[in-house]
Amino acid sequence: MIVAKRKPFDEIMQLLKGHRKILVVGCGTCVAVCLAGGEKEVAVLTAELEMARRLAENPVELGSATLERQCDREYLAQLDGKVDAYDALISMACGVGIQFLAERFPHKPVYPAVDTAGLAVNQDVGWYEERCRSCGRCVLGLTGGICPVTMCAKGLYNGPCGGTNKGSCEINADQPCAWNAIYERLKAQGRLDCILDLQPPHDWKDMTPRSLIQPGYKKPEKAKA
Amino acid sequence: MRLEYPSSVKVIFVPCTGKVDVIHLLTAIQKGADGVYCVGCLEGTCHYNEGNLRCRERVDYVRSLLQEIGLEADRVRMYNLSSGEGPTFAAYAKEMNENILKLGPNPLKKKTAGR
Amino acid sequence: MKSGSNLEKILKSGQFAFTGELGPPRGAHAEEVRKKAVHLKGRVDAVNITDNQTAMVRMASWAASLILIQEGIEPNYQMVCRDRNRLAMQADILGAFALGIRNMLCLTGDHCQFGDHPTAKGVFDIDSMQLIFMVKKLRDEGKFLSGADVDGRPQIFIGAAANPFADPFEWRVHRLAKKIQAGVDFIQTQCIYNMAKFREWIRQANDMGLTEKVYILAGVTPMKSLGMAKYMKSKVPGMDVPDEIISRLQGVPRDKQAEEGIRIALEQIAEFKEMKGVHGVHLMAIEWEHRVPEIAERAGMLPRPHA
Numbered sequence: 001m002i003v004a005k006r007k008p009f010d011e012i013m014q015l016l017k018g019h020r021k022i023l024v025v026g027c028g029t030c031v032a033v034c035l036a037g038g039e040k041e042v043a044v045l046t047a048e049l050e051m052a053r054r055l056a057e058n059p060v061e062l063g064s065a066t067l068e069r070q071c072d073r074e075y076l077a078q079l080d081g082k083v084d085a086y087d088a089l090i091s092m093a094c095g096v097g098i099q100f101l102a103e104r105f106p107h108k109p110v111y112p113a114v115d116t117a118g119l120a121v122n123q124d125v126g127w128y129e130e131r132c133r134s135c136g137r138c139v140l141g142l143t144g145g146i147c148p149v150t151m152c153a154k155g156l157y158n159g160p161c162g163g164t165n166k167g168s169c170e171i172n173a174d175q176p177c178a179w180n181a182i183y184e185r186l187k188a189q190g191r192l193d194c195i196l197d198l199q200p201p202h203d204w205k206d207m208t209p210r211s212l213i214q215p216g217y218k219k220p221e222k223a224k225a
Numbered sequence: 226m227r228l229e230y231p232s233s234v235k236v237i238f239v240p241c242t243g244k245v246d247v248i249h250l251l252t253a254i255q256k257g258a259d260g261v262y263c264v265g266c267l268e269g270t271c272h273y274n275e276g277n278l279r280c281r282e283r284v285d286y287v288r289s290l291l292q293e294i295g296l297e298a299d300r301v302r303m304y305n306l307s308s309g310e311g312p313t314f315a316a317y318a319k320e321m322n323e324n325i326l327k328l329g330p331n332p333l334k335k336k337t338a339g340r
Numbered sequence: 341m342k343s344g345s346n347l348e349k350i351l352k353s354g355q356f357a358f359t360g361e362l363g364p365p366r367g368a369h370a371e372e373v374r375k376k377a378v379h380l381k382g383r384v385d386a387v388n389i390t391d392n393q394t395a396m397v398r399m400a401s402w403a404a405s406l407i408l409i410q411e412g413i414e415p416n417y418q419m420v421c422r423d424r425n426r427l428a429m430q431a432d433i434l435g436a437f438a439l440g441i442r443n444m445l446c447l448t449g450d451h452c453q454f455g456d457h458p459t460a461k462g463v464f465d466i467d468s469m470q471l472i473f474m475v476k477k478l479r480d481e482g483k484f485l486s487g488a489d490v491d492g493r494p495q496i497f498i499g500a501a502a503n504p505f506a507d508p509f510e511w512r513v514h515r516l517a518k519k520i521q522a523g524v525d526f527i528q529t530q531c532i533y534n535m536a537k538f539r540e541w542i543r544q545a546n547d548m549g550l551t552e553k554v555y556i557l558a559g560v561t562p563m564k565s566l567g568m569a570k571y572m573k574s575k576v577p578g579m580d581v582p583d584e585i586i587s588r589l590q591g592v593p594r595d596k597q598a599e600e601g602i603r604i605a606l607e608q609i610a611e612f613k614e615m616k617g618v619h620g621v622h623l624m625a626i627e628w629e630h631r632v633p634e635i636a637e638r639a640g641m642l643p644r645p646h647a
Contacts, residue, residue: 009293040248044290047251052294054336153451154422154462158469158518160511161448162503162530163577170577171453183508196514198522201426201470201485 002030002094003128004037004114009048012090015111019060019088022049024113025079025101026066027093034128036114037092039066045092045113061086070097076104083108136205142194144185151178157199228311230318233259233325242266242303243276250287250301257334260325262302264317270307277305297328342479342525343497345442346414347386349647350620351526351555356613357620358641359416359528359557360384360632362408364399373399373407379629381413383636385644386443388528388622391418395455402436409440416499417441420449425465426474426485433475437494445499445528446471469522472500476523498523502556503530504541505580513544520553527554528622531561531572532608534580542617551617558612561624562635563601566590602635609639 016022024046032038042064053060063086067075070093079101083089088109091098095116102110120128133150139157140147149155153171159179163170169177186192239245242265253261263284265277281303288298302321306313342348350357360380365372380387387408391401405415417436419429433444448468452460466474474485475498482493500519504512516527532538538558545551563569566589573581585604592600605623612618621639625632636642 009290040246043248044251047248047255048290048294051255051296051333054333055295057336059337153453154448154464154467156448156464156467158467160506160515161468162501162506163450164506165577166507168577171451177507180507183511187508192514196518198469198473198518200473201466204465 001033001120001122002096002116003034003118003120003130004031004092004094004116006036006041006045006092006114007112009052012045012049012111012113013052016049016060016088016090019109021061021086021088022063023079023083023086023089024049024062024064025070025089025091025093026064027070027091027097028066029069029071031092031094031097031114032066033122034120035126037094042066042092045090070094070101073100073104076101079104134206135202136210137203139199142199143182144189144191144194146178146182146185148178148182151176151181157202158195228315230315231322233322234318241271241273241276242280243271243273245280245283247283247287247290250284251290254291254296254300254331255333257331259331260300260302260321260328262304262317262321264304264306264314267305267307296332299324300328300331343442343495345386345497346647347416347443348497348525350385350645353645353647355645355647356641357555357557358384358636358639358644359386359388359620359622360629361388361390361622361624361626362404362629363390363393363627364401364404366396366398368399370407373404374411376629377408377411377413379632381411382644383633383642384623385620385647386414386416388416388418388445388624391420391447391449392423392455393450395422395450395452395457395460397456402432402439402441405436405441406439414443415441416443416445418445418447419471420447421464421467421471422449422452422462425463429466429471430474430478430484433478433494433496434490437496442495443497443499444475445501446475446524447501468500469518472498472519472522472524480523497525499526499528500524501530502527503578504532504538505530505534506578509537509541512541513548513550516545516550516554517548520550524554526557526619528557529559530578531559531624533572533585534582535608535611536582537580539615542615546617551619555619556617557620557622558608558615558618559622559624560605560608560612561626562605562628562631563589563597564628565597565601566594569601602631602638605635606639609641 024042026037026039026042028038046062046064050062067078069075083105090111090113091101092113098112118130119132120130123129130150132147135149148157148159152159153169154161160177164177164180167177167180169175186194242263245263250261263280265280268277271277284301284303287301291300292298304317347357362376389401389405392398401418405417408415446468452458452462475496477483478490478494479496482490484490502516569581569586569589572579589597589600609621612621
């Protein structure tokens with residue numbers, strides 16, 4: 001899932017300082033699962049903002065709504081008409097959701113309440129670890145299911161570097177060396193031949209904004225005449 | 226045992242302090258409570274294994290939120306005792322009451338709400 | 341001859357090579373480079389010029405390399421993958437060759453987190469293996485990485501590093517083989533202290549026939565003090581300092597530790613000279629350039645051959 005982290009409260013206060021009617025918009029999918037921007041977090045942020053602004057004698061009118069997904073027009077449509085009553089929106093969705101919200105209501109200032117932190121696994125409640133950088137050309141088949149782009153601090157395709165340190169990365173003893181792990185896993189599977197040959201320079205696919213139409217989903221009737 | 230504890234304390238029962246969420250504590254302060262404290266079982270003796278540990282984490286988090294907002298962190302506290310310790314319960318209630326008397330009333334009460 | 345560099349000629353002629361190292365200053369004074377270089381002139385066959393070593397900004401490696409050329413010393417131009425993408429790298433390689441640089445050392449580079457700009461974006465567009473591959477393609481095929489023709493081929497003697505001590509040890513020799521596959525001509529190893537492990541690594545490399553395909557220069561860094569040895573042992577990732585080194589330094593008075601460190605280095609060099617598969621020594625006397633003449637003399641490395 002996509003994980004995010006709530007922004008520091010002071011930063012949020014700063015973003016919203018000129019606004020008196022604010023709608024806090026949560027997202028019920030990824031950021032709800034990772035406890036950053038779901039219904040609960042919307043309630044906490046709303047309560048915080050209300051109290052802080054009341055204390056500062058600059059009271060604010062707050063509304064809240066948590067959509068099923070902010071990256072989907074179908075759900076964003078639920079806010080149509082509702083946003084007119086507010087001078088600004090603050091979104092607790094990931095960067096994708098925030099942008100789609102802003103695109104839907106281009107006349108309203110839309111602010112982020114979270115910092116999007118990547119594509120991660122759920123290690124435990126409240127504990128997430130990044131696993132994918134969506135590079136666009138997956139090599140996991142060669143690397144024992146361990147991503148060198150994400151899990152190696154240098155994103156090496158021909159690791160490990162000389163800084164691998166007793167199974168840890170040179171940046172931090174708590175960070176496992178991805179290439180050490182790749183080696184160990186492939187060795188256990190008898191597949192070290194996967195990494196014996198030089199991986200040529202990577203053709204980066206994430207250097208331009210990407211869009212995607214799945215096969216069979218072109219809509220010729222929507223093409224401009 | 227007919228133990229006395231300050232009448233300002235209103236007890237809300239929960240099945241386990243693990244049930245107490247951040248928003249419960251925050252809403253209490255938002256609505257004008259001068260303080261909130263959670264009384265859980267002794268650490269290591271939770272019937273649900275770690276409920277009281279989770280509660281302590283949430284209390285700590287709410288304390289940090291109060292500071293961000295501009296309120297005193299010490300309006301929210303966590304205490305632990307075993308179910309047989311009536312006198313300790315009363316002592317903690319007294320201690321929290323004194324703590325709140327020292328902090329004074331919740332400043333939010335004097336301010337006008339936005340909504 | 342691939343490059344015609346002094347280092348290449350010496351290695352090709354079968355003579356035992358001896359290279360040194362110089363870290364460019366954290367400043368704009370060419371004089372600082374010259375001051376260090378004077379100790380190395382005539383004492384080594386080529387001098388590695390580090391590239392933003394430990395991720396600290398320093399005078400550009402190519403610029404300090406050119407200062408060495410002005411001083412009549414052959415540079416070994418180091419390039420890391422951390423600070424530039426494939427366009428900048430190829431441009432720098434062409435420029436370096438045009439101005440007389442003939443040796444290059446292709447490195448991944450330490451992570452930015454270690455340096456003075458820890459939040460900088462690490463580039464790592466390509467890694468050290470792919471950098472070797474790219475330089476070879478420019479040199480031998482006269483083609484850019486994209487496949488387009490280069491006007492003129494940069495005749496560069498291609499070097500790379502090897503760390504025989506990092507884990508997993510069994511993979512180390514395969515990594516060397518991979519660098520050879522990528523097109524490396526010579527290897528300079530990480531500082532060697534664990535001789536037993538190094539002997540085992542070179543034995544594996546000999547057995548796989550790798551030492552026939554690449555020149556290997558054994559890395560030597562004399563310990564200046566017990567403190568340095570302890571720091572290297574515990575704090576420097578990928579460094580293997582056995583207890584016997586620590587106890588040897590502990591066994592002498594503080595003012596004799598530097599001399600003991602040099603003695604250990606000299607013993608190592610003597611063994612490397614006899615070791616099958618080792619073609620030279622790379623002396624990394626970190627901020628100790630002024631001791632290089634003495635070490636070179638005592639190691640029997642002088643005079644250096646005229647290739």
